[in-house]
Amino acid sequence: MRPRRTALAGALLGTLILAGCGQTGTTATPSAAPSDSSASAPASEAAGFPVTVEAGNGKVTLAKKPERIVSLSATHTETLFAIGAGAQVVAVDDQSNFPPEAPKTDLSGFKPNVEAIVAQKPDLVIVSNDIDKIVAELGKVNVPVLLEPAATKLDEAYEEIAEIGAATGNKAKADEVVSGMKTAMDKLAAEAPKDKKLTYYHELDQTPYAATSQTFIGQVYGLFGLTNIADKAPDQAGGYPKLSAEFVAQADPDMIFLGDVKCCGQSKDTLAKRPGWKGLSAIKNDQVIQLDDDLASRWGPRVVQLAESIGTAVAKAEAKG
Numbered sequence: 172m173r174p175r176r177t178a179l180a181g182a183l184l185g186t187l188i189l190a191g192c193g194q195t196g197t198t199a200t201p202s203a204a205p206s207d208s209s210a211s212a213p214a215s216e217a218a219g220f221p222v223t224v225e226a227g228n229g230k231v232t233l234a235k236k237p238e239r240i241v242s243l244s245a246t247h248t249e250t251l252f253a254i255g256a257g258a259q260v261v262a263v264d265d266q267s268n269f270p271p272e273a274p275k276t277d278l279s280g281f282k283p284n285v286e287a288i289v290a291q292k293p294d295l296v297i298v299s300n301d302i303d304k305i306v307a308e309l310g311k312v313n314v315p316v317l318l319e320p321a322a323t324k325l326d327e328a329y330e331e332i333a334e335i336g337a338a339t340g341n342k343a344k345a346d347e348v349v350s351g352m353k354t355a356m357d358k359l360a361a362e363a364p365k366d367k368k369l370t371y372y373h374e375l376d377q378t379p380y381a382a383t384s385q386t387f388i389g390q391v392y393g394l395f396g397l398t399n400i401a402d403k404a405p406d407q408a409g410g411y412p413k414l415s416a417e418f419v420a421q422a423d424p425d426m427i428f429l430g431d432v433k434c435c436g437q438s439k440d441t442l443a444k445r446p447g448w449k450g451l452s453a454i455k456n457d458q459v460i461q462l463d464d465d466l467a468s469r470w471g472p473r474v475v476q477l478a479e480s481i482g483t484a485v486a487k488a489e490a491k492g
Contacts, residue, residue: 220236231316237259239259241262241297243263243264243279243296245263246470247298252273254344256339269473282303283302285305289314295339299321331470333345352472364485368398369425371400371428372399372414373388374427375411375431379413379419383412386410419448431464439457458488
């Protein structure tokens with residue numbers, strides 16, 4: 172059993188990102204593509220209950236395999252379908268847009284409504300934030316809740332997928348997904364050129380908020396030997412500092428990665444219009460990379476796709492250098 176995790180900074184930033192951005196991801200990771208194989212799951216898995224999972228809200232015991240799951244987290248919706256639990260999912264929140272067949276509703280993970288959730292008759296609810304004490308409120312009406320907070324490192328992301336697999340009776344498939352993710356991430360890291368010691372800036376939104384190397388997203392970049400300019404921000408703000416335009420201009424990163432493309436229309440051209448940014452090396456050398464907002468803000472199975480995008484950009488930058 173692992174210790175209880177709160178991942179408060181990551182959860183709050185996840186809320187900030189998703190609340191401010193439209194989510195429209197549509198691609199699937201080759202190593203862990205969302206699929207629904209729960210119908211053919213071995214009977215032994217269904218019989219492996221009761222099961223106790225150590226989640227962010229402590230030990231959660233499920234007497235039987237849940238058949239009516241409600242997900243209030245876009246990340247965990249992706250995980251549920253990736254591990255073959257799709258047929259067990261009866262409702263997902265308004266931010267869950269992948270995979271397309273997920274039963275999207277107007278339920279909110281940011282303003283959870285106990286009555287609306289209970290109306291779905293869930294035997295398991297999965298959340299990434301305990302907003303308005305939703306865990307305790309659902310507990311009052313005997314609805315089991317699995318709190319899996321925003322991951323602060325890759326190992327936590329892997330743990331959460333395994334935990335959701337155990338809680339839903341899909342442990343074998345979840346372990347397979349995690350194994351595939353680890354293999355793919357290790358391969359990408361091993362193949363990444365690291366000769367140029369490139370610096371980068373990852374933009375969460377145009378405020379601009381960034382993410383340091385101590386965050387989940389920073390760890391992904393760390394696989395490629397990049398140096399994060401946000402690590403020298405005067406106020407680290409729990410790993411998500413608000414940078415000044417002057418700070419970014421002075422740091423002059425070799426590469427800029429944008430996680431606010433679909434939500435906020437950011438691009439190399441919009442960056443060039445910011446005061447003092449037109450002459451930035453990343454802009455002049457065409458090293459502004461537009462990421463998929465969803466992939467850049469979720470910590471589920473498709474993080475492999477995010478890493479692939481970063482790896483491809485780094486390889487091109489190294490080749491140009």
